[in-house]
Amino acid sequence: MYDGEWGEAVLDIRTAGKRERIAAKVGGWIDGCTDKGFQAVEPDNYDTFTRFPDLLTADQAMSYIALLSAHAHEQGLAAAQKNTPQLAGERDRTGLDFAVAEECGAYDECGEYTDAFGDDVVVIEYTADGLHKACAGWGDRLSIVRRDVAVSPAGSSGYVRQTC
Known part of the structure; x- marks a missing residue:
C-alpha cells in the first residue's frame, strides 16, 4: 500500500508480529538518534490509520507506537506524539x-x-x-x-x- 498524498509506503501494522518486526527495524533508527546525542524522537505517521480506515485501526497504531516509545525510553530518549489529537488522551497506554x-x-x-x-x-x-x-x-x-x-x-x- 502506498500513501500517494505523502509519497510514502504504508507500514502494515495489522498484526502483533508485523508490529514487532517493524518496531525492531525502527528501533535501530532510534538507536542512531541516541548515538547522535538526541534527547527525544518523534515517530512519524502515527495518524496513518486516519487515511486508511479500511486497512488500519487506532488500536493498531497505539500498540505500534507503544513499542517505539518503550524502545526510546530504554535508550534514555523521550518519545513524542505527532498530531493525532484524537489519541492524545491515550498517553498512558502509548507511553508518549x-x-x-x-x-x-x-x-x-x-x-x-x-x-x-x-x-x-x-x-x-x-x-x-x-x-x-x-x-x-x-x-x-x-x-x-x-x-x-x-x-x-x-x-x-x-x-x-x-x-x-
Whole structure:
C-alpha cells in the first residue's frame, strides 16, 4: 500500500508480529538518534490509520507506537506524539511523553493536546493566521513556531520562521 498524498509506503501494522518486526527495524533508527546525542524522537505517521480506515485501526497504531516509545525510553530518549489529537488522551497506554502538534492553532486543537500533555506540547504552524491563533490562545504556555512546510534552510527563498 502506498500513501500517494505523502509519497510514502504504508507500514502494515495489522498484526502483533508485523508490529514487532517493524518496531525492531525502527528501533535501530532510534538507536542512531541516541548515538547522535538526541534527547527525544518523534515517530512519524502515527495518524496513518486516519487515511486508511479500511486497512488500519487506532488500536493498531497505539500498540505500534507503544513499542517505539518503550524502545526510546530504554535508550534514555523521550518519545513524542505527532498530531493525532484524537489519541492524545491515550498517553498512558502509548507511553508518549510530549506532543508535536502541527497546526493545532489553525484547527482549534491545541486544547486537546494540553489536556493530555499539559505544557509539554510543541506547536508548529504553517500560516500567519494559524500562528496568530496559537499565540493568542497558548503563547504564554507552549513553544510555538511558524515554519514553511518544506522546512527550508535559513537564507533560502522559502525559509519561514516566526514565533509569538
